[in-house]
Amino acid sequence: MFNGHKGRVLSVEYSPFIIKDNIGNSYVICSGSSDNTIRFWDIRSNKNELYMIKGDDEDGGIMHLKFLQLKKNEKRKINDDIGCGINLCYCSNEGFIRIWA
Template sequence: MNTILSGSRDRSVRLWDIRSGQQTQVFSGHTNETWSVEYSPFLIKNNIGNSNVICSGSNDNTIRFWDIRSNKNELYMIKGDHKEDGGIYCLKFIGLKKKVKTKNVTYDLNLCYGSLKGPIRIWG
């Protein structure tokens, strides 16, 4: 992958081509600064084939998931606890191995996020 993500005070998420240095897409929907961005391990199937998903965390206390191929559509939104979180400042996907005795190892995928007021939460 030759792309990089950025979040901005202008409330946007931007996708950049690192070879050319050019911006390739802008995702809009947050209502406050976007502090964190992350490539998601999720793939979705749509009418143009498989598509990658990115997510972004904002001071508006939401985490938004975006489809990078289908017209920059927002796929899903998670709202944090406004009173206890006060804004989403960092995101990280982690896989936790299930404790099942089998030859096929299964992983639970969780999204961890850190907030302005301190709590770290796990969603998944």
């Protein structure tokens, strides 16, 4: 059971990220809530919150979220060592769509 949200959880998504530590690999899910937060959870520990993103004040809650891997644009000079090419998109209760890169 994952505790931390102060409002109703409206979306859960399996994350493409794997966190490596001294114990082994941790797999991650993230959840979006009417409390206007997105939280990342360590599935292995079954309880640890890894990170939290607060939505913009005007969002009014996180309705749905999705991880997207964008294709690389050959015209732009992208350094493969910077970033992972995965973006988190979410839609809010007030109708906004936002992308975290």
